[in-house]
Amino acid sequence: MRMVVLAGAMVLVAACSNPDENSSEVVETTEVGEPVAAAEDTSLPGDFAETAWRITSEDGARYTTYLDRDGSYRDLRNGDLWQEGQWTFNATGDERLCFTPNEENGVERCWNPESMTDDMMDATGPQDRRIELQRVDYRLPDESSTEDE
Numbered sequence: 001m002r003m004v005v006l007a008g009a010m011v012l013v014a015a016c017s018n019p020d021e022n023s024s025e026v027v028e029t030t031e032v033g034e035p036v037a038a039a040e041d042t043s044l045p046g047d048f049a050e051t052a053w054r055i056t057s058e059d060g061a062r063y064t065t066y067l068d069r070d071g072s073y074r075d076l077r078n079g080d081l082w083q084e085g086q087w088t089f090n091a092t093g094d095e096r097l098c099f100t101p102n103e104e105n106g107v108e109r110c111w112n113p114e115s116m117t118d119d120m121m122d123a124t125g126p127q128d129r130r131i132e133l134q135r136v137d138y139r140l141p142d143e144s145s146t147e148d149e
């Protein structure tokens with residue numbers, strides 16, 4: 001179960017970094033001047049800080065992982081704090097999102113974010129386990145205890 005949560009976190013990895021506030025959106029139009037729907041950005045985030053990811057386990061429990069800017073993460077199970085620890089992401093190397101729980105003898109687990117479609121991210125983890133994570137709204141630590149499940 002903890003593997004599922006860790007995957008959710010990385011994935012849990014915050015699939016999108018905060019958009020640049022100074023960027024402007026380009027809207028394409030057809031020959032008759034009707035707007036064309038902009039393509040959804042399906043690229044993986046270069047920075048997972050301040051993102052959150054959710055996964056539902058086989059037993060129906062919902063795990064949400066919040067990736068905080070200071071390198072800590074929080075895993076909630078059905079809205080209750082389940083696990084905390086540290087996370088890292090190497091965007092210029094092997095592109096692995098790794099989680100180390102704070103608990104005694106916490107074992108680091110790493111995931112490889114692979115692709116994004118809309119708000120869903122695929123990742124592969126230990127023993128080639130594949131998961132799909134849903135990007136959800138990031139909340140600060142004091143706000144995550146009021147998460148809507």
